Amino acid sequence: MxxxxxxxxxxxxxxxxxxxxxxxxxxxxxxxxxxxxYLVKTDIDRVVDTSREQVMEGLLRIADKLYRRNPREWKKAGLADREAALARLGRYRDEAPPELAGRREGPAALQAFSPDYAGDRIQALLYGLLTMVDAAYEHKDEFFVLDSLDEQKLYNCARNMEIAVWKLAAARSDSGEPLLLANELDGGSRNLSFEREFGRVIGLLDFMSKVVADKNGRTITRVTHSLATSLFLPVGLLK
Incomplete structure (x- = not known):
């Protein structure tokens, strides 16, 4: 036997x-x-599952780091603590922030960098990025052999993460103060953990865009943009 x-x-x-x-x-x-x-799952499907999970977890780690440095943001919504703010972000599919007035993806994330925005800037930024990644992965949590992805959406999503990193470092209030505290480069206090985590997310998205492009036999359209003036690239609305 x-x-x-x-x-x-x-x-x-x-x-x-x-x-x-x-x-x-x-x-x-x-x-x-x-x-x-697993009869209807390929090796690539399992790679896609893992990459999506890692990207989403990376964004929530960034949210946690931002809330630790900017506790005033979760307090704006009258939440009990940072954990409640993170749990709210985890419900991004089911709980759209009313103060964003229906905005998602890039338009939502941009609110975080508007000097006049009175809501939770971290929620606006991460809600925008989470819904952007969700759209890039076609709003699916798990992938099977007949599912398909668009390499351009994944590529654009990676570039949007670069834009978010730049805006986090550059956005200032009218008085010249950072709108959100992130990396530190002053004297002996050198903290680049945000850039490292964003870099990991960007690497995963770029890797998946190349895997999908190769699978689909298509070429990614490379986008040249100025970080200083660029809006977020389309993802969910990309045709």
Whole structure:
């Protein structure tokens, strides 16, 4: 029996082997469990799943860092603490901030850098970026063999992260104060953790745009933009 099982496993495609998992069963016996969803999942689908998860987690880490440095922002909404603000961001699909008046993606993120905006700037920025990434991944949490992505949306999303990094560093109030405290470069206090986390997110999006372009047999249209004057590039509205 054991020999037949080994032979059967050797003849299985790698994708089917990935669908099997051996776990301890009753009385210490090993049991093999099979997840049928992996029959319709390719290796690329699993890479897409992981990249999306990592990008979203990276953006929420950036939100956490920003709220730590700018507690006044979550206090504007009368929230109990930073954790409540992060939990609110985690509901970005179901809970659109009323103060953004229906804005999503780039238009929402831009509100964070408007001197006249009275709402939570971190919520505006990260709600915009989260909905932007969600659109780039076609509003899906999990991908299967028949699902497809647009490499240009992923590429534009990566460039928008670069714009967000620049605006975080450059946006000032009328009195010359930063609208949001992020990186520090003063004297011995050198903190570039925001740029590092954004760099990781940008790298993941660029990697996925190349993988998808190769899979689709298409070429990405490279965009030249001035960070100082640029609006966020279209993602969800890209045709």
């Amino acid at each position: 054991r020999r037949r099982l080994i032979l059967a496993a050797a003849l299985l495609p790698w994708g089917l082997l990935g669908a099997c998992a051996t776990k301890p069963g009753p009385q210490g016996r090993s049991e093999t469990h099979f997840d049928p969803k």
